[in-house]
Each structure stands twice: as structure tokens, then as C-alpha cells.
Amino acid sequence: xxxxxxxxxxxxxxxxxxxxxxxxxxxxxxxWLKELAATDPESASEVAALLADHRQLxxxxxxxxxxxxxxxxxxxxxVIGAYTLMSRIGDGGMGSVWLGRRSDGRYEGQVAIxxxxxxxxxxxxxxxxxxxxVILARLGHPHIASLIDAGVSNTGQPYLVLELVNGEHLDVHxxxxxxxxxxxxxxxxxxxxxxxxAHANLIVHxxxxxxxxxxxxxxxxxxLDFSIAKLMEDTGVSRLTQDSxxxxxxxxxxxxxxxxxxxxxxxxxxxxxVLLYELVSxxxxxxxxxxxxxxxxxxxxxxxxxxxxxxxxxxxxxxxxLVAAQRATTPDRLGRALSRELETILHxxxxxxxxxxxxxxxxxxxxxxxxxxxxxxxxxxxxxxYRAVKFVRRHRRGLAAVTAIVTAIVSIVAFYTWxxxxxxxxxxxxxxxxxxxxxxxxxxxxxxxxxxxxxxxSDGGATPSARALLDTLAIRIANELTEQPEVQAEMLTVIxxxxxxxxxxxxxxxxxxxxxxxxRRSFRLPDPRVAQxxxxxxxxxxxxxxxxxxxxxxxxxxxxxxxxxxxxxxKDVAVTLSEYGRTLRDLxxxxxxxxxxxxxxxxxxxxxxxxxxxxxTNKYDLGQLLMDRGEIAEAERMFHESLVTNERVLGVEHPxxxxxxxxxxxxxxxxxxxxxxxxxxxxxxxxxxxxxxxGNPESGFAVQSLAATLEMQGRFQEAESLLSEAYRVVVSALxxxxxxxxxxxxxxxxxxxxxxxxxxxxxxxxxxLEMRQRTYPxxxxxxxxxxxxxxxxxxxxxxNEEAEALMRAADRIFQPIPGRQARDREANRVRLRDITKR
Amino acid sequence: MARRExxxxxxxxxxxxxxxxxxxxxxxxxxxxxxxxxxxxxxGYASRVMRRLIIDYARTRQAQKRGGHFEITSIxxxxxxxxxxxxxxxxxxxxxxxxxTVDERLVRVVDLKFFCGFSFIEIAKMLDVTExxxxxxxxxxxxxxxxxxxxxx
Numbered sequence: 006x007x008x009x010x011x012x013x014x015x016x017x018x019x020x021x022x023x024x025x026x027x028x029x030x031x032x033x034x035x036x037w038l039k040e041l042a043a044t045d046p047e048s049a050s051e052v053a054a055l056l057a058d059h060r061q062l063x064x065x066x067x068x069x070x071x072x073x074x075x076x077x078x079x080x081x082x083x084v085i086g087a088y089t090l091m092s093r094i095g096d097g098g099m100g101s102v103w104l105g106r107r108s109d110g111r112y113e114g115q116v117a118i119x120x121x122x123x124x125x126x127x128x129x130x131x132x133x134x135x136x137x138x139v140i141l142a143r144l145g146h147p148h149i150a151s152l153i154d155a156g157v158s159n160t161g162q163p164y165l166v167l168e169l170v171n172g173e174h175l176d177v178h179x180x181x182x183x184x185x186x187x188x189x190x191x192x193x194x195x196x197x198x199x200x201x202x203a204h205a206n207l208i209v210h211x212x213x214x215x216x217x218x219x220x221x222x223x224x225x226x227x228x229l230d231f232s233i234a235k236l237m238e239d240t241g242v243s244r245l246t247q248d249s250x251x252x253x254x255x256x257x258x259x260x261x262x263x264x265x266x267x268x269x270x271x272x273x274x275x276x277x278x279v280l281l282y283e284l285v286s287x288x289x290x291x292x293x294x295x296x297x298x299x300x301x302x303x304x305x306x307x308x309x310x311x312x313x314x315x316x317x318x319x320x321x322x323x324x325x326x327l328v329a330a331q332r333a334t335t336p337d338r339l340g341r342a343l344s345r346e347l348e349t350i351l352h353x354x355x356x357x358x359x360x361x362x363x364x365x366x367x368x369x370x371x372x373x374x375x376x377x378x379x380x381x382x383x384x385x386x387x388x389x390x391y392r393a394v395k396f397v398r399r400h401r402r403g404l405a406a407v408t409a410i411v412t413a414i415v416s417i418v419a420f421y422t423w424x425x426x427x428x429x430x431x432x433x434x435x436x437x438x439x440x441x442x443x444x445x446x447x448x449x450x451x452x453x454x455x456x457x458x459x460x461x462x463s464d465g466g467a468t469p470s471a472r473a474l475l476d477t478l479a480i481r482i483a484n485e486l487t488e489q490p491e492v493q494a495e496m497l498t499v500i501x502x503x504x505x506x507x508x509x510x511x512x513x514x515x516x517x518x519x520x521x522x523x524x525r526r527s528f529r530l531p532d533p534r535v536a537q538x539x540x541x542x543x544x545x546x547x548x549x550x551x552x553x554x555x556x557x558x559x560x561x562x563x564x565x566x567x568x569x570x571x572x573x574x575x576k577d578v579a580v581t582l583s584e585y586g587r588t589l590r591d592l593x594x595x596x597x598x599x600x601x602x603x604x605x606x607x608x609x610x611x612x613x614x615x616x617x618x619x620x621x622t623n624k625y626d627l628g629q630l631l632m633d634r635g636e637i638a639e640a641e642r643m644f645h646e647s648l649v650t651n652e653r654v655l656g657v658e659h660p661x662x663x664x665x666x667x668x669x670x671x672x673x674x675x676x677x678x679x680x681x682x683x684x685x686x687x688x689x690x691x692x693x694x695x696x697x698x699x700g701n702p703e704s705g706f707a708v709q710s711l712a713a714t715l716e717m718q719g720r721f722q723e724a725e726s727l728l729s730e731a732y733r734v735v736v737s738a739l740x741x742x743x744x745x746x747x748x749x750x751x752x753x754x755x756x757x758x759x760x761x762x763x764x765x766x767x768x769x770x771x772x773x774l775e776m777r778q779r780t781y782p783x784x785x786x787x788x789x790x791x792x793x794x795x796x797x798x799x800x801x802x803x804x805n806e807e808a809e810a811l812m813r814a815a816d817r818i819f820q821p822i823p824g825r826q827a828r829d830r831e832a833n834r835v836r837l838r839d840i841t842k843r
Numbered sequence: 844m845a846r847r848e849x850x851x852x853x854x855x856x857x858x859x860x861x862x863x864x865x866x867x868x869x870x871x872x873x874x875x876x877x878x879x880x881x882x883x884x885x886x887g888y889a890s891r892v893m894r895r896l897i898i899d900y901a902r903t904r905q906a907q908k909r910g911g912h913f914e915i916t917s918i919x920x921x922x923x924x925x926x927x928x929x930x931x932x933x934x935x936x937x938x939x940x941x942x943x944t945v946d947e948r949l950v951r952v953v954d955l956k957f958f959c960g961f962s963f964i965e966i967a968k969m970l971d972v973t974e975x976x977x978x979x980x981x982x983x984x985x986x987x988x989x990x991x992x993x994x995x996x
Contacts (some may be wrong), residue, residue, distance in 0.1 A: 016945045020983060027979050055986050062989040068935075068957050323973055 022052045027059075028327075030183060084108055085158045088118055088166060105166070116153060119165040144206055148199035150219075150227045170227040172219035176284060180331040186342055189284050189332070190373055195226040197370040200277065203228075204270045204366060211268055213276035214257045215283075256289065260306045260357050271359030274366060278354025286343055287328035288316040290355055310355045314344040346376045353384040479516055490527035491534075494520045498538045501545075510548050510739070517542040533577065536565040540581045543588065550744040550780045552591045559585040576619070579608040583623055590630055591744075593785045602627050618661065621650035625665055632668075635822035637675055644668040660703070663692040667710050674714050675824035683718070686711040702738040705731035706745060709752060713825065721760045728753040747776045748787075754794050755829075763801035770795040786826055789818035793833040805840045812837045894936060894958040931992075938991040942984065949984040952977055 022041065026034055034056070042049035062068075083090045088105040094117065105118040142152045154166035173181070175196070179189050196218055200210060210217075210230070217229045259275035261268065282290050290310030291301065310316075317325065317340055325336040332339055350372050356362045363369040363384075372382040482496045497520035504513035517538055524535040543558035563581045570578055582605035589598035606623035613620055628643035648665035655662050670685030693707035708727045715724040732753050735746045750773050754766040774791040781787050796811035812833055819830035935957075943950040948970065955966045963981070967974040 013945050020946065023983050023986070024979050027982050028975075055990075058989055059982065059986050062985055067989050068953075068985055321973055323975055327975055 019048060019051055019055070022048055023055060026052060026056060030181070085118060085120070085162060085164050086154065086156050086166070088116065090118060091115075104169070115169050117150075117167045117169045119167060120162055144203065144208065146199050146202045148195050148226045148228055149203065150229045167229070168227075170219045170221055170229065172221035172227060174215040175218040175220055175226070175280075176215040178220040179284060183331055183333045185333045186285055186339070186347075187377060190281075190377060192220065192226055193281055193284060194370055194373060196228065196280075197277065197366050197373070199226065199228045200273055201366040201370070204273070209268055209270055210273050210276075211262070212257075213273055213280060215280065218280070255302065255305070258302075258305060259359070261359060263302045263305050269359055270365065271362045274354055274362045274369060275356075275359070277366065277369065278351055278362075281354070282310070282313055282316075282351050285332075285347060285351075286313045286317045286339075287324070287331070288313070288320060290316065290351075292316060292319065306357070309357075310352070312344075313348050313351050314340055317343055346372075346382050349384045350376065350382060483516075483519060490523045494524040494527065494538070495534055497523070498534070498541060502541055510545060510743075513545055514542070514549065517545060531565040531568040533566070533569050536562045536569060536577070536581070539565065540584060543581075544584050547584075547588045547591060548743075548745075550742070550747075550776070552588055552780060555588045556585070556592065559588055573604075574608055574612055576609070576612050579605045579612065579619070579623075582608070583626060586626060586630075590626075590633065591781070593782045595630065595634060599627070599630055602630060616650055616654065618651060618654050621647040621654070621665070622661065624650075625661075625668065628668055632671065632675070632824060633822070635820070635824075635826075637672060637823050641669070641672040644672060658692055658696070660693055660696050663689040663696075663707075667693075667707075670714070671710055671824070674710075674717065679714055679718050682714045683711065686714055700734060700738070702735045702745075705734035705738070706749070707731075709749060712752060712756070716756050716759065717828070721756050725753070725756045725760060728756060741772070742776055744776070744780055747773045747780075751787075751791055751794065754798070758794060758797050758801075763798045767795065767798045767802070770798055784818055786818055786820065786822075789815040790826075790829055793819070793829055793836075796833070797836050800836055800840050809837065809840055812840075894939075894954050934992055935988060938988050941991065942987055946983075949980050949987070952980045953984045953988070956981055 026037065029037055038049055038053055038056075041052070085105070087108055089108045090103040090105050092104050094102050094104050103118045103120065105116050106114075107116075142154070145151060150168040150170050152165060152167055155164070157163045172178070175192070178184075179192070184192070200213070203210060210228070212230060213228075219227045219229060221227055255262065257276040257279045259272045260266075261272060279290060282288070288311075290313075291304040291308055292311055311319070317328070320328065322336075325339075329336040329339045334342070350369070353372075354362055354369060363372070368383070372384055375382045479497070479500050482493055482500070487493065497516050501513040501516035501520060504510065504516065521535065521538045521542060524532065524538055528535055539558050539562035543555045543562060546552075546555035546558060559581055563578065563585060566575065566578045566581055567573065582601050586598050586601035586605060589595075589601060592598075602623060606620065606627060609617065609620040609623055624643045624647040628640045628647065631637075631640035631643065644665055648662065648669055651659060651662035651665050666685050667689035670682040670689065673679075673685065674682035690707045690711050694704040697703040697707070708731045712724040712727045712731075715721075715727070728749065732746075732749050735743075735749055739746050741747075741750070750769050754770050754773070757763070757766050770791060774788070774795055777785070777788050777791050792811040793815035796808040796815065799805075799808035799811070815833050816830070816837065819826060819833065821827050821830060939950050939953055942953075951970065952966055955969065956963070963974050963977045967977045970977070
């Protein structure tokens with residue numbers, strides 16, 4: 006270590022020893038060093054020397070203060086009032102703190118002198134400042150560091166002379182001595198008694214934090230800075246304004262301090278709550294938000310604090326072990342100690358609204374004393390219902406999705422509670438399991454924070470709050486419910502589906518895969534839940550454009566559902582069969598697709614009846630398929646029937662009804678009734694956009710049919726403006742590679758070509774063609790569609806050779822099916838003739 | 844980038860060095876043709892730059908003080924002065940360079956903590972290790988630097 010640069014090996018060895026030593030308490034350290042000395046005396050003595058240096062450097066505060074915040078050391082020796090500054094001992098938001106002694110030698114004792122920012126006092130304020138100081142000096146309490154003097158020096162420097170407390174910060178004191186939770190609370194009760202005394206004298210501290218709560222060498226608590234709060238208030242200076250100038254994180258500030266609402270004794274109750282929270286758990290109530298001051302002030306106002314036990318369990322394992330060791334216990338025991346009463350007490354102290362907190366510090370102290378005595382406490386925990394209600398209140402906007410998932414999860418919890426309670430023998434265990442789940446739900450509801458993830462603001466349909474909730478739930482379920490695979494798998498499925506419904510489809514896949522894997526492992530197959538997950542995953546893969554991956558998932562789900570139902574006449578079988586039909590259609594296997602869809606329709610007619618929304622869905626699907634094959638009349642009948650059912654069962658203002666209406670419009674367009682088509686398609690578009698809201702990809706897709714009709718009418722500019730706006734929305738929600746988004750890119754390109762901007766769309770079309778060649782089987786008309794348009798783009802740039810090849814390839818695929826395909830086929834032939842003529 | 848920002852704010856550099864770094868990174872990483880492969884390496888680089896900046900800054904301020912700009916009446920905290928002497932900072936910096944040949948992570952921790960004002964948690968996240976590891980690194984680095992400085996003093 007003498008020449009570290011020349012002896013890397015040596016340092017690395019010593020470094021490892023130091024790692025070990027730094028994790029031990031002073032007592033353990035001695036024992037460990039002795040042990041080391043027995044085997045490696047050289048290292049032991051070196052480590053011992055380094056540790057001695059460590060003690061010394063800590064005492065000196067070596068490198069403690071950032072080079073950017075220190076003030077001049079040369080103030081030493083300066084005389085302020087009756088005192089001489091000796092050395093600088095600290096920094097606060099208000100100014101620097103110095104060790105001082107009486108200049109006239111009238112008494113021996115040393116004092117702490119706080120030099121305040123001159124601007125705080127202002128002109129004419131000196132006299133008042135001095136007077137207040139004298140009054141405050143009478144605020145005597147054994148746990149409050151007393152104010153000896155206050156004044157303004159003849160150079161205009163305001164100062165306070167305070168009792169010098171030689172001690173450590175409360176948290177450091179507790180950690181270094183490895184004080185148990187109980188001993189920590191007993192010390193904390195002294196803090197409360199001091200604050201309570203100040204409150205009785207109408208003084209609110211408003212800046213309680215560990216560095217203001219010292220424990221002296223005799224082990225007694227001493228609160229600092231009470232007087233300053235009062236002085237500042239009386240001299241008209243807002244504390245927080247002052248602090249914010251230093252750009253520090255207000256870790257212990259109450260919401261009302263951030264928002265500038267009136268400060269009351271409730272403000273101190275809140276700060277004390279944060280202090281106690283950290284003291285018992287080693288965590289901060291807002292977790293990661295502490296990292297940035299901007300997020301943090303937001304969190305203080307908007308985010309519910311994490312329940313203390315959850316915050317502790319969320320910490321990394323090694324940090325948990327350390328925190329527990331510092332509290333002379335194990336992580337498991339600490340986790341348990343933090344739940345129940347302590348959590349309730351903290352929760353009540355940390356309420357956003359001062360009126361909901363403890364009415365006085367004394368009440369908080371009473372509850373803590375009852376807790377220590379194992380008596381029931383006065384504060385009541387919030388129920389799941391209460392929290393759900395609170396949550397709903399906080400996030401009224403865009404809450405439908407959240408409500409759906411909360412309902413789903415609550416019902417899963419209820420189901421398990423009920424099911425488990427029914428099995429008498431295991432009743433106790435079951436109750437624990439159920440409460441574990443409901444606890445998890447409760448804490449997630451509490452912590453869902455709409456602003457945590459700024460990306461959430463720009464996503465598609467999901468409101469930020471819904472997304473934050475889902476993200477949190479998904480992570481915690483995956484991590485915490487491993488003991489209950491059944492519940493875990495089911496909850497993951499629910500969340501995965503919700504993601505999908507919100508348009509966040511890439512987030513859904515890993516969850517569902519996880520759920521499937523757990524399900525296969527934990528359930529006795531065939532199982533309806535596993536079948537459901539397979540189904541959901543199959544649907545998801547199709548939406549992602551992975552048609553080939555979708556099919557086997559759906560067939561597996563289908564056979565599992567058939568096995569569970571013992572036959573075909575089952576509504577779940579019909580669900581998966583319908584989905585399978587859609588995947589087959591995308592795969593271009595139209596015959597199989599038609600069979601699956603018709604089978605599903607038959608089951609639903611039998612099981613659900615002709616006049617059911619699900620039956621209507623099959624008719625709609627069948628209509629699409631028939632359109633693909635050019636059987637317009639039959640398609641029209643199907644769309645029409647689905648429209649009638651949907652409007653009657655679901656109402657006009659429902660996306661399904663709108664979809665049916667839109668498709669009837671498509672049929673009219675294919676038959677050449679463009680005006681009729683436009684009316685229906687426009688009505689449908691308006692309904693869908695109203696339901697999904699701006700930013701949701703479905704609102705974007707809602708313009709597609711209408712745009713096609715406008716294009717056919719030669720109203721290219723209208724069509725282009727609809728499509729380009731919609732395209733922006735769907736790309737930002739789903740990404741450019743999503744198959745439906747690619748469809749829209751193709752539509753947009755077609756209109757741009759029609760407007761004479763053929764050269765501009767080459768890149769877009771190349772990408773679309775590439776995507777379609779990857780997603781669709783060879784010979785699929787959608788590939789031809791992209792080829793034909795790309796050919797047109799190239800032809801406009803006189804790149805005839807490549808253009809011709811593409812157009813010919815497209816022509817080989819196109820069928821003269823009425824509607825889009827027939828028109829594209831025709832246009833392609835015309836262009837082909839043009840370039841070959843030249 | 845941070846330098847330009849400092850210039851804009853004049854001599855009164857405050858504790859927002861952290862924010863400056865964050866902002867600078869965000870700006871750089873949003874641009875096309877990102878020069879830094881990841882945030883981690885950027886932070887390593889940027890924190891070294893910050894160290895140099897602060898030492899330069901301390902030197903300038905000291906020169907101003909000698910020129911008679913010092914006033915006792917304005918001990919203000921929102922305009923913080925880098926008053927660890929420039930010489931001492933330079934010695935710390937030299938010792939850090941020396942430490943870098945032995946244990947580079949310790950240097951990075953000191954740059955990020957002491958010179959840039961990041962919290963342990965933030966540093967842990969940047970370097971992808973636990974907070975506890977960073978705390979230990981910090982203590983070890985302090986021991987090293989303390990020795991080094993006291994020996995050469």
C-alpha cells in the first residue's frame with residue numbers, strides 16, 4: 006500500500022480484506038482482525054493501519070463536502086459578536102456552521118455558531134431578529150439544543166449561537182450500534198417529546214431530518230434548528246424557497262411544503278413519519294423517485310408512499326440483509342415486524358392531506374407506545390376497497406382499463422380466498438396465501454404512479470396510470486407470487502390480456518409466455534386456464550404478425566379445450582376456433598379458414614343462439630373471408646346480419662357495431678356505390694374514434710375504409726390527409742413493423758402515388774414488401790399489392806427493369822376479386838402496358 | 844456541453860452539476876450517430892471532464908479572491924464557491940489518476956460522488972452494482988486518497 010501504483014496485486018488483496026472489514030461492526034472487526042492476524046499477520050497489520058486512517062478521515066470529514074459547496078476556510082479566527090469562529094463544522098440549507106468560543110473567555114464551553122445568509126434578515130430586521138432570539142432562547146427542553154444567542158454582526162452577518170451537540174445523526178447512531186426496532190422507537194419517542202414541546206410553544210420545526218436529530222455521547226437525543234424555523238418565519242422568509250435555491254432534494258418535506266400550502270404541526274408529523282420510516286426500514290417511502298429532485302417533488306404530492314414492508318421487500322437481497330443486521334435481526338423477521346401496526350402508524354403519518362394525519366405528535370407517540378406494549382393502536386389500516394376507491398378518485402381519467410383489471414384481479418383474489426377457505430384442513434395456510442395476494446394488490450394500488458414513466462404519456466391507448474399500474478403489478482406478481490403458481494399464472498394472463506387490449510402488445514407477450522410456462526408446470530393438464538393462456542398467446546402472435554407461430558398455439562389450445570369440454574359444443578371451443586380461423590386467413594389458407602369460422606359459427610348458433618354478439622362476430626369474420634374470395638353477395642348478407650345483431654344487442658355506439666357498419670360500407674364500395682359507402686364508413690369512423698379516443702391505434706385504423714372510398718372517388722387529398730395523420734398515430738403506438746400498420750403504409754403509398762408523389766414512397770413500400778414477404782406465405786395477394794405499388798414508384802423514376810419485374814410478379818398473384826384487389830390488378834396492368842410500350 | 848452551460852450561468856456554479864450531466868447525456872444520446880456506446884461509458888468520461896472543470900474553476904475563483912473580491916457578509920449558500928483549495932483538488936486528482944492504474948471503478952466512484960455530487964444509489968445504478976458496493980468503494984477510495992495526500996503533504 007506504500008506504493009500502490011507499483012503493486013496492483015497487493016492492493017487488490019488488501020482491497021478484498023477492506024471490503025470485508027467495512028461491512029463489520031467495530032466489535033466484529035476486532036475479532037476478525039485477530040483471526041486474520043493468525044493466518045496473515047502482514048495483511049492484518051496493514052488493514053488495521055488503513056482502518057485507523059479510515060477512522061481519522063471520517064472524523065475529519067475528509068471529502069465529505071463536495072468541492073462545490075464549501076465556503077471559505079479563512080473565516081477561522083473571525084470575531085462575531087462575543088464569539089470567535091474556530092473551525093467549520095457543517096453546512097446547512099441556511100448557511101454554514103462553525104465551532105466557536107467566547108471571545109472574552111467568560112466561560113469555557115464551546116458553542117455552535119450558525120452563520121445565516123445575510124439576505125434572510127433584510128434591512129431593519131436586525132433588532133427583531135435579536136429580540137426573537139432572546140424569546141426563543143427560553144424554549145428549554147432536555148432534547149432540544151438550546152439557543153444561546155442570536156444577532157447580527159457589525160459587518161451585517163446574521164448569526165445564531167447554539168448549544169454545541171457533540172453527537173451523531175440519529176440514523177447513523179442507530180445503525181452503528183445495531184439498535185433493534187424497539188430501541189429505535191424508544192429513541193424516536195424522545196424526538197417526539199421534543200417536537201411536541203415545541204408545538205406547545207407554537208413552534209413548528211418544518212425541517213426535521215436525520216441531520217437535525219443528533220444523539221450525543223451520553224446517548225441522549227438533541228434536536229437542532231427549532232429556533233431557526235421560528236426566526237425565519239417571523240422575519241418573513243419561506244424556508245422552502247430558500248432551500249430550493251440550493252437544488253437539494255427535499256427528502257423529508259411534506260406535500261404542503263412543496264405546494265406552498267399552509268404549514269401546520271401536521272407538517273412536522275409528516276416529516277417525522279418519513280424519519281421513522283427510514284429508521285425502521287432503511288428505505289424511503291417514495292423509493293426510486295428520490296433519485297431526481299423533479300420526480301421527487303412530484304412523488305411527494307402525487308404518489309402514495311409504499312407500504313413500509315413492501316418497500317423493504319423490494320430492496321435488493323444484500324441490502325435487506327444489511328438493513329436487518331443493523332437492526333439486530335433477520336430480513337424475514339424485520340419484514341414481519343414492519344407489516345401490520347407499524348405500517349399503519351407510518352401510513353397515517355404520511356397522509357397527503359394534513360387533516361388525515363395524526364392530529365398531534367402526542368397521538369403518534371401514543372400509538373408507538375401502544376405498539377411497543379403490544380396493545381391495539383388507534384390508527385386503522387386502509388382496506389383494499391378504501392384504497393381502490395382512493396385510486397379511482399385520483400385517476401378518474403382513462404380509468405376504464407384500470408377498472409377492468411382491478412375487477413379481474415379482485416375477483417381472482419376472492420375466488421382463491423373462497424376456494425381455499427373451503428378446504429378446511431388447510432384453512433390457515435390458505436388464509437395466509439389469500440392475504441398475501443390481497444396485500445400485494447393493495448400495495449400496488451397504492452404505489453401506481455401515473456407520472457413515473459414519462460414514456461407512458463406518449464403511448465397509444467394506455468393512460469399513464471393504467472400502464473404504471475400494470476407494469477408494477479406484472480413485475481411484482483412475477484417476483485413475489487412464486488409460491489402460488491396457480492394464482493401467479495392466472496394473474497399474469499389477466500395482465501397480459503389487458504396490455505394487449507391497451508395496444509401495448511409487445512409488452513404482453515413475455516407475460517403470457519411466462520404464465521404459460523408456469524401453467525404447464527403447475528396445473529394438471531388439460532386445464533382450462535392453460536388453454537386460455539395458449540389462446541391469448543396465439544391471438545397475440547397473430548397481432549404481432551407471427552402468423553406461423555400463432556397457428557400451433559391455437560391448435561394446442563383448441564385440443565385442450567375440446568378435452569376439457571368433452572366435445573365441440575362449448576363456447577370456449579368456439580372462441581379458439583374463431584381465432585384459429587382468423588390466423589388461417591392471414592396465412593392465406595382460405596379453405597381451412599372458412600371451415601374453422603363456419604364451425605365456430607355453428608357452435609355459437611347452437612350454444613349462444615343466433616342473436617348473440619359472439620355469433621355476430623363469427624358472421625363478421627365470415628364476411629371478411631368471403632370478401633377475400635370475391636363472394637360479395639354472401640359477404641354482404643353476413644355483414645348485414647352481424648350489423649343488425651350488434652346494433653340491437655350492443656347499441657349503435659359500440660366498436661363492434663361500427664365495424665359491421667363499416668364492412669357493409671366496404672361491400673357497397675366494391676359494388677360501386679361509393680356515395681353510399683362513404684356515408685356508412687364515415688359514421689363508423691366517428692363512432693370508433695369517439696370510443697377509442699385520440700392516440701389509440703384503433704382510432705387510426707378507423708379511417709382506412711373511408712380513405713379507400715375517397716381515393717376511389719378521386720378525392721386524393723382528403724384521403725391522404727386522413728391516412729397520414731392516422732399513420733402517425735398507429736406507428737407511434739404499434740411500431741412500423743406491425744402488419745396492420747404496414748397495411749396502412751401501403752394504403753398511404755397508394756394515395757401518394759395517385760397524387761403524383763410516387764418517387765417519395767419507394768422506401769416505405771420496400772419496407773412494406775419486405776415485411777409482407779416475411780409475414781405472408783408466398784403467393785398471398787398482400788404481397789402482390791406491395792409489389793405492384795413499388796413497381797409504380799420505380800416506374801415513375803424510370804427504373805423500368807426492376808419495375809417491370811415487380812409488376813409482372815404481382816400480376817401473377819392478383820385475382821380479379823371485386824374491390825381493392827381487382828382495382829389494384831387493373832391499375833397494375835395499365836402501368837405494365839405503359840412501361841413496356843415505351 | 845456542461846461547459847457551455849456553466850458559461851451561460853456565469854461563475855456561480857451550483858450543485859446542479861448532476862442535472863447538467865443528466866441533461867448533457869440526454870441531449871447527446873438523442874442525437875443521430877451517438878458517440879458514446881452507452882450511458883455508463885458516457886458517465887465515466889463526463890465525470891472525468893467534470894473533475895477537470897471543477898479544478899479549473901476553483902483556480903479561477905481563487906485568483907479572483909486574491910484580487911480582493913472576497914466579502915464576509917455574503918456567505919450565501921445558493922452561490923456555492925469551490926473553496927477546497929485548487930492545489931488540494933489537484934493533488935486529489937493526481938492521486939486519483941494513480942489510483943486509476945490499480946482500481947478504475949474506485950476512481951469513477953470518486954469522480955461521480957465527490958466531483959459530480961451523485962448519490963450512492965445513482966452511482967450504483969450507473970455502474971450496475973449494489974449500493975453497498977459503491978459505499979465500500981467510496982470508503983476504500985477515501986482511505987487511499989487520504990494516505991496518498993498525507994504522505995505527500
